[in-house]
Amino acid sequence: MGSWRVRQLDCPAKPCTGLSNPGCPQINPESQPAWRLFAEPRNLHAVFSKVKSMAVKQSEQYQLVIRSLSDRLVEAQAPIRVLDAIKWDDGLRETFFRNQCQSLPAVDADYYASRPLGFDPAERLQLFQDIERDITRQLGTFNPVGQIMRRMCREYRMVIRMLEGRGTAEFGRISQELYGSASDAFHAGDPTITDLGIMLSESLSNIGNDLGREPKTISAADAVDILQARMNEAFPDDQAVRVFESDGIVADAAAGADYIKIRSDALFNQRDLNILAVHEGMVHVATSLNGQHQPICTFLAKGPPSSTVTQEGLAILMEVITFNSYPARLRKLTNRTRAIQLAESGADFLEVFRFYQGEGYSDEDSYTNASRVFRGSSANGLPFTKDLAYLKGFILTYNYIQLAVRQGKLQQIPLLFCGKTTLEDMRTLGQLVEEGLVVPPRYLPAPFADLNALSAWMCFSGFLTKLSLDRIEADYANIL
Incomplete structure (x- = not known):
């Protein structure tokens, strides 16, 4: 590295008589406290450059390891x-309709067995096991990126086991592990998701039809044209987002990595299209694209079950803060929660179907909604609980943003859009941005690109939560 030289600070033996002097540290190490050693390289800049180069190479190698493991994870989940x-x-x-809506649909394990998964479950389970093992081998136990990817591997293995249990009680049990149950509390001592559904239903019943109902007169073909124009306006020219018709989906619309599918036989009104533009386009498509733009943590482009609550909650929040939501939309989400709670309490398909009829839905819509509850299960089994994510996610995501504002951590809020994020990973993602392993989101909807209005709203909201609605209702009795 360079020449080492002893520099005298305060020699007790003066004058120095050379190597025969016992006070010299070169002869007697015990006299060392009187001396200090300094490394004086001939070329300090060259040494620092070499060290920096080694650090850069180590950093690049670390990033390559993460990218390789991340790509393997993305590829492994592709056929699921x-x-x-x-x-x-x-x-x-x-x-069902030929039987006058009186018989349970004939759905059991044999029915699903006739519908192949498109992959070998045993082979795929082993693949995720191998990836999880390699993550630990190459990144260690406590590496934050490794912890996220290992959890994703475990979740995908649970998804495979859930799909293997289609038509059996095992399907519903694993669904509850992955997506939660209607009886889950938001926090210790807080109301449950079921309680939220009941409270919202009571509020919505007071509104009734006072606001009227806008008829659905827009065809799927026209909806495609309208939404395509909205997407062209929202996203830059170098990032095309396609909108097209599809007859292979249950919902009115569904988002993919860079597209929105519209059910070909669905009808819409303008409010519906406003919701779809925000929910599917500004959130689901945007987070997918932002995940695809991650140069290292490519796994953020794909959403495991744990991300569903955050992603759907973020989409519902966007509907609300952009003033595109409306009572009929909220009633639809609330009824999904109530229907799941009924099925978890033992109701079968017919009972859930009649619940929807009692809520004013047509027979066709009642069947569609009830089938959402029991898809993957049997007609009298435990429900598929994914639809709890909408209301549950809204509450949890709203609380997260409110706390971020209160604690002055505004930089964390836009990171919700950096990919298919999960709330429990947000602190880690913030650290990964600082390390350069995660890049900030490229596409952000206006309320999150400029946080002024959202921050002001959350400041007021934080105070309003401390007020007693019962006391307010009593005080306002004479003026309302």
């Missing part, structure tokens, strides 16, 4: 299509 694997075919609907 949960919604395709659990949907009911049109034959079940036709038989």
Whole structure:
């Protein structure tokens, strides 16, 4: 590295008589406290450059390891299509109505066995096990990126086991592990998701039809044209987002990595399209694209079950803060929660179907909504609980943003859009941005690109939560 030289600070033996002097540290190490050693390289800049170069190479190698493991995880989950694997075919609907809506759909394990998954479950389970093992081998036990990817591996293995249990009680039990149950509390001592559904239903019943209902007169073809124009306006020219019709989905619309599918036989009104533009386009498509733009943590482009609550909650929050939500939309989400609670309490398909009829839905819509609850399960089994994510996610995501504002951590809020994020990972993602392993989101909807209005709202909201609505209602009795 360079020449080492002894520099005298305060020699007790003066004058120095050379190596025969016992006070010299070169002869007697015990006299060392009187001396200090300094490294004086001939070329300090060259040494620092070499050290820096080694650090850069180590950093690049570390990033390559993460990217390689992340890409393996993304590739491994590619053939898993949960919604395709659990949907009911049109034959079940036709038989149900041919029987005058009086018989349970004939859905059991044998029915699903005739609908192949498109992958070998045993092979895929082993693949995720191998990836998880390699993550620990290459990144260690406590590496934050490794912890996220290992959890994703475990979740995907649970998803595979859930799909293997289609039509059995095991399907519903694993669904509750992955997506939660209607009886889950938000926090210790807080109300449950069921309680939220009941409270919202009471509030919505007071509104009734006072605001009227806008008829659905826009065809799927026209909806495609309208939404395509909205997407062209929202996203830059170098990032095309396609909108097209599809007859293979249960919902009115669904988002993919860079597209929005519209069910070909669905009808819409303008409010519906405003919701779809915000919910599917500004959130689901945007977070997918932001995940695809991650240069290292590519796994952020894919959403495991744990991200569902955050992503759907973020989408519902966007509907609300952009003033695009409305009572009929909220009633739809609330009824999904109530229907799942009924099924978890023992109600079968017919009872849930009649629940929707009692809420004013047509027979066709009642069947569609009830089939969402029991898809993947049997007609009298435990429900598929994914639809709890909407209301549950809204509450949890709203609370997170409110606390971020209160604690002055505004930089954390836009990171919700850096990919298919999960709330429990947000602190880690903030650290990964600082390390350069995660890049900030490229596409942000206006309320999150400029946090002024959202921050002001949350400041007021934080105070309003401390007021007693019962006391307010009593005080306002004479003026309302």
